[in-house]
């Protein structure tokens with residue numbers, strides 16, 4: 001038995017992206033839920049399973065049930081960081097296929113920008129790292145970038161080109177937070193924070209929320225918008241703390257990607273559009289390699305000189321990503337929502353022509369959790 | 382030790398040794414694997430026969446970063462990952478060398494020094510002493 005194509009996303013919405021003055025994290029979440037249910041043409045009372053993960057509310061699944069006035073059959077609150085939502089879709093597909101639930105809601109929201117102006121997290125430094133005061137989580141990614149540069153000759157310019165590509169996509173997206181021009185020189189001249197990473201290598205700090213509604217594929221066409229089918233999914237967890245990561249140049253995306261593509265029956269070359277969790281520029285290079293879009297060590301060359309920008313050889317992070325569009329602490333759900341928009345043909349000036357297959361990929365912790373989803377249109381079933 | 386015993390767990394044992402100026406890591410009596418950070422069971426074989434041994438203290442820098450901070454806020458400091466000869470990796474800091482001269486492959490030697498808030502921590506300096 002395979003989950004391939006058994007469940008579909010039938011509604012999505014964003015809410016409060018950028019700055020949502022005066023709103024709480026769960027309020028932004030509920031606004032997104034309201035939008036996604038309207039998009040799906042589904043009444044709130046039809047939701048019988050829910051999933052969320054929020055940085056400061058350890059029991060956010062319970063809060064969500066309460067604020068929606070629901071008594072769901074299943075409440076999923078599994079916490080793997082920003083990748084959680086791409087795991088929620090897999091659990092949703094299992095519940096739907098087993099007929100343990102009929103309508104699953106997955107959602108997220110954060111007010112971190114207007115509430116604090118920086119990353120809001122309940123996490124402290126790990127016991128065996130705290131004595132050395134690494135910036136959390138930035139220095140962990142800086143160590144990975146340093147190692148990749150040393151081992152493979154990846155350059156400062158190649159890292160910068162990831163951020164430049166993200167900004168070029170953001171300029172095509174009226175909802176993106178930062179849309180002014182950004183050059184390679186701008187990135188390299190931005191403030192050094194933790195070598196080799198500079199401010200413009202880092203994701204934004206914004207508010208924002210998103211929600212997704214999933215149903216069994218057999219019912220997916222009963223909704224107003226074209227369904228987007230979950231064709232494959234996989235996970236890979238390799239560590240929690242960066243000092244425990246076996247090889248800083250290879251992530252659990254090798255496992256998550258292989259599992260997801262095997263389930264979907266696709267290979268990297270088949271994918272039309274890619275959404276990767278770009279918490280830092282190095283992430284995109286690592287994930288493109290680990291997911292098989294290029295060989296290990298060749299990610300720098302792959303992204304260089306507009307390789308993943310509009311007009312490049314692979315469209316990556318077409319909304320502008322966490323680097324330029326939106327990053328409210330946990331970005332995973334936004335990879336799914338942009339993938340859905342592309343597969344529905346809703347992406348406006350940034351629409352990829354005849355996009356049928358999309359890959360969405362989430363990262364959690366410090367390269368710790370990797371989760372891949374392969375999504376497709378009706379034509380890919 | 383031949384199994385999980387009563388008394389403090391490995392984190393507390395490690396911290397107590399460190400407070401006395403001693404840096405020790407674990408070694409599995411079942412499969413011989415060295416283990417850091419301290420654990421209850423061996424991640425290589427799952428056995429609980431983890432004893433304490435003194436490492437040689439010799440290691441190699443695996444990756445490095447420098448946290449950039451204004452001088453009035455304390456200035457820059459380095460954060461590194463060091464691979465010990467025993468095959469375990471740990472986060473640490475290299476003293477006795479300019480931050481920008483710390484590179485992957487640099488040979489370093491461990492000692493018990495000070496970490497954040499003056500608490501004892503394992504730190505390193507270049508092999509052969511400060512440069």
Ligand SMILES: [Zn+2]
Nearest residue numbers: 409412423426
């Ligand atoms: Zn063992």
